[in-house]
Amino acid sequence: MSHITVDDLADAALLYCEKPEWQDVTPVPQYDGILFNLSVDVLIVVLADKDATDYFRAVVKSDEISERVLQLTEDIIRLNPAHYSAWQFRYRTLIALKSNLDAELALMDVLAIQFLKTYQVWHHRRLILTALHGASPSESLDAAAKELHFITRALDTDTKNYHTWSYRQWLLAFFDDEALWEGELPYVEKLLDVDVRNNSAWHHRYYVVWGRVRANGEVDQEEVLKGEIAYTKDQIAGAPNNPSAWNYLRGVLEHTKQPFSSVQTFVELYAAPARKTAEDVVVDLDNPGPGPDAHLPCVAALEFLADIYEAAGGEQKKAVEIWKSLANEHDNMRKKFWEFRIKDAST
Amino acid sequence: MATSDERDWTPTPTDGVSTPTSTLQAHTEEILKARYLSTHLNAAANANQEAAKKPFEPTLNKNSHVQYLLRNLRQGFPARYISQEASQPWLIFWTLQGFQLFGFGMDGNTKKQTVDTILAMQHPNGGFGGGPGQAPHLLPTYAAVCALAIVGQPGAGGGWDQIDRDKLYDFFMSLKQPDGSFLVAHHAEVDVRGIYCLLAVATLLNIITPELVAGTPEFIASCQTYEGGFGNASFPGWALRGSSIDPSIARPPLGEAHGGYTFCATASWVLLQPYLRTSYSQEGAVQPSVNLKALLRWTVQMQGSSIELGGFKGRTNKLVDGCYSWWVGGCAGLVEGLLGGGHSAKAEDDAVDAKADQDNSLFNREALQEYVLYAAQHPAGGLADKPPKPADSYHTLYCLAGLSASQHRVMPSKERRATLESVYHTEPESQNDGLRKEVFLSALSWVEEVGTAKYVGGAESRLNATHPLFNLTVTHTENMMGHFYKQRVPVWNPQKKSS
Numbered sequence: 001m002s003h004i005t006v007d008d009l010a011d012a013a014l015l016y017c018e019k020p021e022w023q024d025v026t027p028v029p030q031y032d033g034i035l036f037n038l039s040v041d042v043l044i045v046v047l048a049d050k051d052a053t054d055y056f057r058a059v060v061k062s063d064e065i066s067e068r069v070l071q072l073t074e075d076i077i078r079l080n081p082a083h084y085s086a087w088q089f090r091y092r093t094l095i096a097l098k099s100n101l102d103a104e105l106a107l108m109d110v111l112a113i114q115f116l117k118t119y120q121v122w123h124h125r126r127l128i129l130t131a132l133h134g135a136s137p138s139e140s141l142d143a144a145a146k147e148l149h150f151i152t153r154a155l156d157t158d159t160k161n162y163h164t165w166s167y168r169q170w171l172l173a174f175f176d177d178e179a180l181w182e183g184e185l186p187y188v189e190k191l192l193d194v195d196v197r198n199n200s201a202w203h204h205r206y207y208v209v210w211g212r213v214r215a216n217g218e219v220d221q222e223e224v225l226k227g228e229i230a231y232t233k234d235q236i237a238g239a240p241n242n243p244s245a246w247n248y249l250r251g252v253l254e255h256t257k258q259p260f261s262s263v264q265t266f267v268e269l270y271a272a273p274a275r276k277t278a279e280d281v282v283v284d285l286d287n288p289g290p291g292p293d294a295h296l297p298c299v300a301a302l303e304f305l306a307d308i309y310e311a312a313g314g315e316q317k318k319a320v321e322i323w324k325s326l327a328n329e330h331d332n333m334r335k336k337f338w339e340f341r342i343k344d345a346s347t
Numbered sequence: 348m349a350t351s352d353e354r355d356w357t358p359t360p361t362d363g364v365s366t367p368t369s370t371l372q373a374h375t376e377e378i379l380k381a382r383y384l385s386t387h388l389n390a391a392a393n394a395n396q397e398a399a400k401k402p403f404e405p406t407l408n409k410n411s412h413v414q415y416l417l418r419n420l421r422q423g424f425p426a427r428y429i430s431q432e433a434s435q436p437w438l439i440f441w442t443l444q445g446f447q448l449f450g451f452g453m454d455g456n457t458k459k460q461t462v463d464t465i466l467a468m469q470h471p472n473g474g475f476g477g478g479p480g481q482a483p484h485l486l487p488t489y490a491a492v493c494a495l496a497i498v499g500q501p502g503a504g505g506g507w508d509q510i511d512r513d514k515l516y517d518f519f520m521s522l523k524q525p526d527g528s529f530l531v532a533h534h535a536e537v538d539v540r541g542i543y544c545l546l547a548v549a550t551l552l553n554i555i556t557p558e559l560v561a562g563t564p565e566f567i568a569s570c571q572t573y574e575g576g577f578g579n580a581s582f583p584g585w586a587l588r589g590s591s592i593d594p595s596i597a598r599p600p601l602g603e604a605h606g607g608y609t610f611c612a613t614a615s616w617v618l619l620q621p622y623l624r625t626s627y628s629q630e631g632a633v634q635p636s637v638n639l640k641a642l643l644r645w646t647v648q649m650q651g652s653s654i655e656l657g658g659f660k661g662r663t664n665k666l667v668d669g670c671y672s673w674w675v676g677g678c679a680g681l682v683e684g685l686l687g688g689g690h691s692a693k694a695e696d697d698a699v700d701a702k703a704d705q706d707n708s709l710f711n712r713e714a715l716q717e718y719v720l721y722a723a724q725h726p727a728g729g730l731a732d733k734p735p736k737p738a739d740s741y742h743t744l745y746c747l748a749g750l751s752a753s754q755h756r757v758m759p760s761k762e763r764r765a766t767l768e769s770v771y772h773t774e775p776e777s778q779n780d781g782l783r784k785e786v787f788l789s790a791l792s793w794v795e796e797v798g799t800a801k802y803v804g805g806a807e808s809r810l811n812a813t814h815p816l817f818n819l820t821v822t823h824t825e826n827m828m829g830h831f832y833k834q835r836v837p838v839w840n841p842q843k844k845s846s
Binding site: 028030049053057060061080082083084085087088089091092119120123126127159160162165166169170173174176194195196197198199200202203206207210211212213238239240241242243244247248250251252254255290291292293294295332333334335336337340 | 355359360361362363364366367368369430432433434476477478479480481482484532533534535536572573574578579580582584585586596597599600601602603604605643644647648650651652653657662663664665706708709710711714
């Protein structure tokens with residue numbers, strides 16, 4: 001360590017131990033431990049981090065509430081966005097000082113994109129939005145609309161980011177304003193046009209269409225169901241071996257308590273070993289068939305058809321035949337599971 | 348074991364439609380296939396004539412992984428990486444539990460140092476933080492308590508009796524929300540990871556009460572998505588009436604079904620069964636329910652195909668990753684347990700010469716072992732997501748734990764439960780003993796099903812079994828729970844049962 005001098009740190013900002021405005025604070029080291037054989041680059045960052053977190057422990061200990069705590073926690077967060085204690089202390093300080101929360105959000109915009117995968121980044125925004133709502137529910141709608149745009153930008157760079165999606169879903173429900181909800185379905189469709197296999201987008205579709213709690217009679221459930229089934233069938237027709245779309249179809253039917261057999265004609269087109277030749281195809285707008293490049297039979301369709309047979313009663317044999325073909329031929333990896341289905345159906 | 352040319356290399360069908368998801372998928376399949384083939388080529392080049400006659404099986408490179416764990420230990424846990432500074436108990440737990448899976452004990456000095464380090468992270472107001480002076484948080488609390496289960500003991504300086512359980516309980520209660528969930532820390536988020544950590548710790552330390560977990564099963568149930576797996580939380584707002592929940596109004600899950608959350612929710616659901624059994628019997632109480640068949644379906648659907656070497660994914664249409672060997676592979680065993688698939692009578696009666704075909708597992712155990720052995724082992728030691736990712740402490744433990752869970756079947760045993768119950772004694776002054784006893788018996792009834800172990804690569808690949816609810820060895824779980832419940836835990840020795 002002796003070969004590192006303060007000169008090496010010249011490019012960096014001053015350490016907290018060098019800042020005159022922090023001379024009244026005695027830093028609290030984490031351990032009386034030593035630093036290990038790290039490269040110079042790493043060591044500079046470690047020193048800066050050790051310096052900042054030593055001062056952080058000191059302000060936590062003295063329970064200090066001040067502007068300089070905001071600077072300190074920002075520095076720590078920039079070095080380590082997963083430092084949840086720094087986030088926690090920052091939030092507490094912001095509220096205690098009645099800081100401008102819009103300015104806080106603007107500052108956080110930069111950090112959020114940089115540290116997209118960090119929990120705390122998104123949770124902090126949620127706390128700020130909640131506080132804005134508490135202060136003025138009507139005015140906070142503007143902030144919520146801006147936030148939705150910001151989330152969209154974040155998802156542009158990572159379309160399956162878990163925390164971002166979860167946060168978007170929370171935001172919509174928490175503010176529960178028609179103006180926020182109305183753009184969601186077109187947004188999902190845009191994402192699925194780009195990548196029909198984006199399961200996060202399918203989940204969001206389910207959340208928007210079926211998860212939102214509304215007053216009775218606000219929407220015509222039957223119309224919605226018809227529309228969703230038609231949309232999903234079209235997506236399956238375009239790329240049949242897509243478990244996301246099949247899971248959505250199952251989810252919709254289960255949620256609305258429709259029997260799986262209500263889509264049997266459609267499912268059979270995909271459970272068949274090969275596509276019908278052009279002459280045999282009868283155009284059926286309700287049941288679009290697979291395209292010429294479709295890989296058939298589709299495992300998800302076979303499973304679906306077996307479920308229809310199992311539920312029908314008296315068709316158990318047909319279901320067992322399908323499960324056997326899945327176990328032994330089409331989906332050998334899940335042999336144990338398909339054998340379990342056979343056993344389970346017979347008891 | 349299939350040789351390389353017999354193996355099914357069918358790529359995931361794209362139906363002629365290429366999207367970002369399918370492009371990434373195809374790229375990953377190429378990488379995995381290449382890893383498999385190069386492993387076979389290297390093996391063939393190095394094999395002597397004797398070995399060349401036998402079909403090749405990949406093995407666990409125990410020595411290089413133990414060296415990797417030793418390097419972590421020697422270089423010291425504290426803040427080696429800034430990004431892990433708020434996760435110090437995790438780094439310790441991942442490394443210690445890794446050693447346990449290999450069957451390595453710790454020397455007295457290391458144990459003592461580790462206990463002291465962990466205790467330095469206990470917060471004066473209860474719970475453990477990610478490091479000394481950090482705020483208490485449910486996640487590091489789980490890691491700290493599990494680390495103490497491994498290296499601690501009762502008595503002065505042993506670590507166990509220095510856990511302030513009263514304050515810990517108060518800390519837990521201070522995080523509780525009206526919808527039955529818990530914040531992971533003050534001013535922090537709600538999610539099922541934190542709830543799992545809380546329930547695992549409360550179970551180990553004997554601090555579960557009806558007050559603590561009231562409403563929690565309903566919250567967990569609300570996180571199940573239409574796909575069958577679980578998301579990270581649910582939205583309570585529409586169902587909230589002041590500080591209580593209207594059960595007739597839905598609480599939609601936030602976030603799609605995900606392997607990590609599904610493990611945590613499923614393990615929580617198992618850990619809550621004692622409360623469900625003892626507290627919902629009266630007054631026509633409505634039990635919350637989880638769709639177990641949908642959960643099972645989702646879990647097995649996460650296992651990748653032959654070209655993906657049988658690893659697990661964390662979400663529909665995402666890539667396989669070694670860590671899901673535990674989060675999803677381990678979860679499959681929990682689901683089987685919930686479906687009543689405990690030790691089969693046959694396995695218990697006929698323990699000694701049980702055959703491989705007695706395997707009642709619902710996922711492909713050999714295939715998962717292959718993924719870990721082919722794809723997750725880093726040539727320089729340690730385990731990883733998939734090639735060409737570097738090894739890290741997190742993946743090292745969860746790949747190993749997943750490998751262990753696919754080697755051993757640890758399942759609830761009625762016989763084990765009966766044995767524990769026969770020696771259970773009730774403390775005269777204790778409250779909630781009905782629940783407490785049920786928690787104790789249920790957690791410790793999970794033991795390895797005799798005669799069903801399977802090792803791809805033979806004995807060289809063998810790891811110790813791990814308890815599917817805690818990811819501790821059964822022995823460590825028994826020792827800690829025996830201490831905190833003041834119960835004797837008799838040795839489990841099923842072979843001698845019939846004599």
